[in-house]
Amino acid sequence: MKVIGLLSSALIVSKLAIAIDTEIRGVEPSRLKLYDPIVDPITGKKTWRCLNNPEIILSYDQINDDYCDCPDGSDEPGTNACPYNPDHKFYCANKNHIPGYIENYKLNDGVCDYEICCDGSDEYLSGKCEDKCKEINHQFNQFKQSSQKDIEKSLKLKSKLEHEAASRRLQLVNQLESLNAEKLEKEEILANSQDNLAEEENGEEGSTLSNVILPHLDEISVHLSNYHRSLQLREEQLQNLEKILAGLTKNYNPNFNDIAVKESVNKFQEYVSNKEEALKADLEKAKELLRLVEDHSKEFADPGIKQKSYEPPTLKNMILHYFNQFKSAIQIDENVDVGSNKKIVNNAQAQVIQKELEDIDLQIEIINEDLEKDYGPGDILRAYKSTWVEGDVGGYNYKLGFLDAIYQDDVLIGKYADFKDNQLFYKGGAKCWNGPHRSATIDLTCGSANHILSVSEPQVCKYLIELVTPLACKVLSDEEILSNFKIDRSKL
Ligand code: MAN
Numbered sequence: 001m002k003v004i005g006l007l008s009s010a011l012i013v014s015k016l017a018i019a020i021d022t023e024i025r026g027v028e029p030s031r032l033k034l035y036d037p038i039v040d041p042i043t044g045k046k047t048w049r050c051l052n053n054p055e056i057i058l059s060y061d062q063i064n065d066d067y068c069d070c071p072d073g074s075d076e077p078g079t080n081a082c083p084y085n086p087d088h089k090f091y092c093a094n095k096n097h098i099p100g101y102i103e104n105y106k107l108n109d110g111v112c113d114y115e116i117c118c119d120g121s122d123e124y125l126s127g128k129c130e131d132k133c134k135e136i137n138h139q140f141n142q143f144k145q146s147s148q149k150d151i152e153k154s155l156k157l158k159s160k161l162e163h164e165a166a167s168r169r170l171q172l173v174n175q176l177e178s179l180n181a182e183k184l185e186k187e188e189i190l191a192n193s194q195d196n197l198a199e200e201e202n203g204e205e206g207s208t209l210s211n212v213i214l215p216h217l218d219e220i221s222v223h224l225s226n227y228h229r230s231l232q233l234r235e236e237q238l239q240n241l242e243k244i245l246a247g248l249t250k251n252y253n254p255n256f257n258d259i260a261v262k263e264s265v266n267k268f269q270e271y272v273s274n275k276e277e278a279l280k281a282d283l284e285k286a287k288e289l290l291r292l293v294e295d296h297s298k299e300f301a302d303p304g305i306k307q308k309s310y311e312p313p314t315l316k317n318m319i320l321h322y323f324n325q326f327k328s329a330i331q332i333d334e335n336v337d338v339g340s341n342k343k344i345v346n347n348a349q350a351q352v353i354q355k356e357l358e359d360i361d362l363q364i365e366i367i368n369e370d371l372e373k374d375y376g377p378g379d380i381l382r383a384y385k386s387t388w389v390e391g392d393v394g395g396y397n398y399k400l401g402f403l404d405a406i407y408q409d410d411v412l413i414g415k416y417a418d419f420k421d422n423q424l425f426y427k428g429g430a431k432c433w434n435g436p437h438r439s440a441t442i443d444l445t446c447g448s449a450n451h452i453l454s455v456s457e458p459q460v461c462k463y464l465i466e467l468v469t470p471l472a473c474k475v476l477s478d479e480e481i482l483s484n485f486k487i488d489r490s491k492l
Pocket of ligand 1: 408411432433434457460461
């Protein structure tokens with residue numbers, strides 16, 4: 001009987017020990033195993049080793065005895081005895097709600113930190129904080145429902161942006177494809193016309209002037225007038241831009257220390273003087289070309305010289321007509337008696353195609369560069385090309401062009417540089433007289449419409465802008481929703 005009595009009390013003791021062992025205050029269930037005691041098989045004495053310093057062996061009751069024994073603080077997960085370590089936090093079970101982790105220095109400080117420990121376990125010494133997890137969980141569920149509705153709405157907008165971005169990319173890819181096909185076609189035409197040229201240079205005389213020229217004449221004429229038209233258009237656009245820049249150069253205030261404006265003005269002046277040089281060179285080239293054409297056309301132009309084969313007079317007139325058009329296009333007033341032959345036509349055709357190929361290459365290069373550019377996760381910023389957001393904050397008007405730049409009134413804060421980890425970066429803004437070149441970091445917060453929420457300047461001329469935008473929306477976990485949740489204490 002006695003033996004049985006002893007055995008049963010030993011069983012009760014060991015059950016109690018297990019209950020205590022498995023409830024190390026402040027430790028989350030998944031880490032409880034780390035706090036299993038080492039039991040001496042002979043004496044039954046329980047010890048434990050510091051987690052990061054296993055050479056230090058403590059008696060098991062030194063855990064949470066409010067004295068810091070381990071250098072890593074692992075023996076005091078449930079007290080504030082060890083120095084603050086942001087990686088060590090007290091675990092609140094928060095039954096009926098979401099578990100929380102609170103900094104150890106907030107334990108037993110007389111404040112009920114219900115946002116983190118709704119069960120009041122952070123104040124376990126006084127027990128003054130009642131468990132409010134049920135009420136808080138009810139409030140949280142309401143908040144969660146309404147924020148999920150908002151997020152759903154914003155996510156729909158975001159998905160539209162993603163579609164728009166994808167279709168813009170596809171458009172570019174298609175454009176690239178047709179440019180490449182056009183390039184191939186033109187390269188073939190060019191190769192043929194160069195073959196023709198080579199044949200002529202080898203002195204082959206298989207064909208008459210008219211049957212070589214005639215099939216190409218219309219084509220060349222179309223190319224020439226198209227080219228001429230596009231040159232005129234570009235010239236007009238250039239003149240407009242030059243007018244704007246000339247106005248800026250004339251009217252800007254040099255006393256206003258705006259580096260960006262000064263730089264633009266200097267570059268424009270440099271451009272104007274270089275342009276004159278370039279024009280002279282172009283004129284020389286054009287004259288040279290005319291001389292070349294003349295040299296080869298004397299025979300055809302001079303009615304006194306007999307042609308090798310019969311040429312209908314209308315063809316001559318047509319060539320003369322196109323040549324004169326070409327001449328007036330490059331505006332050289334010289335009295336040239338013009339004629340033509342197969343070589344001239346092929347040469348002119350080759351030059352036109354060559355120029356078209358250069359244009360195509362340029363367009364291909366621009367598109368390729370664009371396709372390789374970083375438009376953020378999922379290419380999404382592509383949907384915001386040329387989109388600007390404007391807001392008045394702290395006496396300034398801010399304009400933010402997603403892929404362009406940010407301005408504070410007329411001052412350049414920075415040009416778009418990067419999109420990483422939910423932040424946009426703008427760099428290389430106007431220099432501050434008392435600081436660096438301006439720059440900005442944009443913190444993105446999910447919302448259904450773009451708007452500037454706040455602007456601050458944590459360091460001189462380094463701006464921090466909070467921007468609400470669908471770009472930042474994503475499906476949130478309960479923990480993430482919880483981080484935006486505020487308890488209404490009046491309802492507890
Ligand atoms: C202007 C603004 C400010 C900035 C100062 C620096 O007033 O751009 O944001 O701090 O210049 O001199």
